[in-house]
Amino acid sequence: MSVKPPITQKTTLAGPAGTLEAILETPGDTGPAGAVVVCHPHPQYGGTMHNKVAHTLARSFLRAGFAALRFNFRGTEGSAGEYDEGNGEVDDALAALRWMRDEYPSQPVWLAGFSFGAAMALRAAVQEPVDGLITVAPAVSRFASGLAEQPECPWLIVQGDQDELVDINETIEWFNDLKPGPELAVVPDAEHFFHGRLIDLRTLVTDFVQNNTGGENS
DSSP states (O other), rough: OSSSSSSSEEEEEEEETTEEEEEEEEESSSOEEEEEEOOOSSSSGTTTTHHHHHHHHHHHHTTTTTTEEEEOOOTTTTTOSOEEEETHHHHHHHHHHHHHHHHHHHTTTEEEEEEEEHHHHHHHHHHHHEEEEEEESSOOOHSTOOOOOOOOSSSSEEEETTTTSOOOHHHHHHHHOOSOOOOEEETTTOOOOOTTTHHHHHHHHHHHHHHOOOOOOO
């Protein structure tokens, strides 16, 4: 577990529709054991890289010794461009992924996302293989249905059983149709934004990352 606070810096990325604003956090006391790109929830409903679940995902990876990049999709806050129905946003995620690979060429690189961002991370991971994937409350039926393939990397799906926006039964049905490989963690008494359950989410994610990378213990 990192002892010193993480180092946080604002940065920008060259996205396919223009500049994307981002925040890069790195462990304060050691070189990163890996890197992750975190995708935020739906920008048309207030989702940004500052969302609490997206922030929790970043901190989960930091606890495992990773560098974490959060970015705003096109047309969100200071990022250039306009919302593109989840199509251009996949390209934004891929641009962020390639940026992190350039920054950390010798480290494993993961993708993570929440809700809309989970669907974007999933679609990006199908197009460009990654070393691991975390999808929290994935809005698959709306933004990632009908994928011809699935990622072959370590993959954790997290779902609250009281989610009012992404039906748990829908997630379970989708999970059951996947080829063996992904893990599904159901968080009891957790609604969509994991109010009061963010520490449980952080623990689940950090443990999964550590178990699949040999990262530091939290």
